[in-house]
Amino acid sequence: MDGTLNENDLSRVVSADKAHVWHHLVQHKPFETGDPRIIIEGKGMRVWDQNGKEYIDAVSGAVWTVNVGYGRERIANAVRDQIMKMCYFAQAAGSIPAALFAEKLIEKMPGMSRVYYTNSGSEANEKAFKMVRQIAHKKYGGKKTKILYRERDYHGSTLATMSAGGQDERNMQYGPFAPDFVRVPHCMEYRKHELGLDHLSGREFGIAAANQIEEIILREGPETVGALCLEPVTAGGGVIEAPEGYWDRVQEICKQYDILLHIDEVVCGVGRTGTEWFGYQHYGIKPDFVTMAKGVASGYAAIACMVTTEEVFELFKSNPSDKLDHFRDISTFGGCTAGPAAALENMAIIEEEGLLENCTAMGARMKGNLNALMEKHDIIGDVRGKGLFLGIELVKDRTTKEPVDEKHVMAVVAECGALGVIIGAANRSIPGRNNVLAFSPALIATADDIDAITDAVDQALTKVFG
Numbered sequence: 169m170d171g172t173l174n175e176n177d178l179s180r181v182v183s184a185d186k187a188h189v190w191h192h193l194v195q196h197k198p199f200e201t202g203d204p205r206i207i208i209e210g211k212g213m214r215v216w217d218q219n220g221k222e223y224i225d226a227v228s229g230a231v232w233t234v235n236v237g238y239g240r241e242r243i244a245n246a247v248r249d250q251i252m253k254m255c256y257f258a259q260a261a262g263s264i265p266a267a268l269f270a271e272k273l274i275e276k277m278p279g280m281s282r283v284y285y286t287n288s289g290s291e292a293n294e295k296a297f298k299m300v301r302q303i304a305h306k307k308y309g310g311k312k313t314k315i316l317y318r319e320r321d322y323h324g325s326t327l328a329t330m331s332a333g334g335q336d337e338r339n340m341q342y343g344p345f346a347p348d349f350v351r352v353p354h355c356m357e358y359r360k361h362e363l364g365l366d367h368l369s370g371r372e373f374g375i376a377a378a379n380q381i382e383e384i385i386l387r388e389g390p391e392t393v394g395a396l397c398l399e400p401v402t403a404g405g406g407v408i409e410a411p412e413g414y415w416d417r418v419q420e421i422c423k424q425y426d427i428l429l430h431i432d433e434v435v436c437g438v439g440r441t442g443t444e445w446f447g448y449q450h451y452g453i454k455p456d457f458v459t460m461a462k463g464v465a466s467g468y469a470a471i472a473c474m475v476t477t478e479e480v481f482e483l484f485k486s487n488p489s490d491k492l493d494h495f496r497d498i499s500t501f502g503g504c505t506a507g508p509a510a511a512l513e514n515m516a517i518i519e520e521e522g523l524l525e526n527c528t529a530m531g532a533r534m535k536g537n538l539n540a541l542m543e544k545h546d547i548i549g550d551v552r553g554k555g556l557f558l559g560i561e562l563v564k565d566r567t568t569k570e571p572v573d574e575k576h577v578m579a580v581v582a583e584c585g586a587l588g589v590i591i592g593a594a595n596r597s598i599p600g601r602n603n604v605l606a607f608s609p610a611l612i613a614t615a616d617d618i619d620a621i622t623d624a625v626d627q628a629l630t631k632v633f634g
């Protein structure tokens with residue numbers, strides 16, 4: 169860690185934080201007796217806290233974000249140059265980086281056409297929800313306003329995105345929610361008994377899981393359902409890849425009932441799953457809306473995008489004499505040029521350094537290491553994920569699949585922290601059942617980094633579970 173801050177400066181930072189900062193997600197009571205972790209510096213895969221302790225960050229900024237790693241000078245320079253030239257103008261007008269990044273992004277997304285800039289994943293999802301509602305009014309006489317979302321998926325922290333939230337623990341005490349959001353079942357093979365489908369496996373299970381969505385559509389009335397919103401690989405709900413056969417059947421169902429498909433790439437987007445730029449591209453999905461945020465600029469600037477097809481775009485300019493015809497929406501900071509300037513460099517880095525390929529190779533290595541840990545630790549019930557987006561589910565018994573107590577999962581997370589590796593926990597579908605350890609190292613990870621992460625997990629599991 170560099171020496172620009174002395175001990176006095178750092179203790180002032182800690183006191184100011186404790187006195188005035190309201191941290192996200194966490195309970196503050198423990199900070200009355202202890203200190204919050206304050207991250208002072210980052211370089212590559214590593215970060216340093218206020219005590220000078222070094223960590224390998226195995227979760228890219230805690231929430232799968234810093235895909236190209238910390239301390240990228242070329243992103244900083246691009247943002248600096250851009251904001252000195254032109255920092256902000258509302259997106260009612262255009263800007264150089266907004267045009268160039270949209271062009272580059274669309275090159276990576278065949279079939280898609282238009283980029284709507286905003287500044288968080290929640291907001292990008294809200295924009296798509298608003299478009300679906302407006303399309304219902306424009307095209308279907310005010311019907312087709314319902315938006316289906318899936319158990320275990322997460323789409324954001326605002327009230328409408330929480331209304332589409334499949335993780336109950338996050339929603340408790342925040343209701344009532346917005347109307348016309350309807351939940352469909354998850355598609356997780358490891359927990360297929362919850363769906364009454366434990367007699368099926370592989371492709372047959374995938375098709376049957378998708379058919380459960382059709383049952384909900386028929387129950388609600390297809391003429392009332394406008395869109396289906398899904399994560400390509402569920403992130404915070406437990407790192408869940410859909411089974412074989414699922415996506416083809418989902419798309420058939422959407423086509424049959426004239427339902428728009430909204431893919432939430434906030435976590436998977438921009439390389440996280442390896443080989444492809446986006447998660448949906450692994451599965452032959454042809455979406456109508458794609459939303460993305462975290463990895464778009466790897467956290468160097470706040471930027472999120474909602475991307476649609478030309479067909480959707482055309483619906484919003486078919487009747488120019490009608491004042492209500494267009495999408496009457498704005499996001500103030502969607503006009504910040506720092507976002508697309510950073511996003512352009514971020515994408516260039518991924519291309520020039522071959523990070524999609526590295527992600528695939530290192531993801532395979534990490535999955536191999538985690539599978540080896542499964543042989544050693546009975547507590548691991550399942551290893552899953554794609555690219556450098558992986559999770560292991562901890563269960564008391566591999567036959568009953570009863571989740572381990574959440575406090576033990578958090579003890580493993582804490583133990584890894586003490587060993588100098590920051591990992592995460594996922595699965596907020598049922599309160600108190602946060603039993604998945606989650607990993608999303610930067611796409612620059614080396615074999616040594618991956619081995620160091622899985623060695624720490626091995627040691628932590630031994631310490632907590634024996």
Ligand code: PMP
Pocket residue numbers: 231287288289290291293322323324325399403404432433434435461462
């Ligand atoms: N969708 C998914 C899949 C997410 O994981 C998240 C954030 N964790 C969001 C949407 C919301 O993004 P944001 O926090 O930027 O609003």
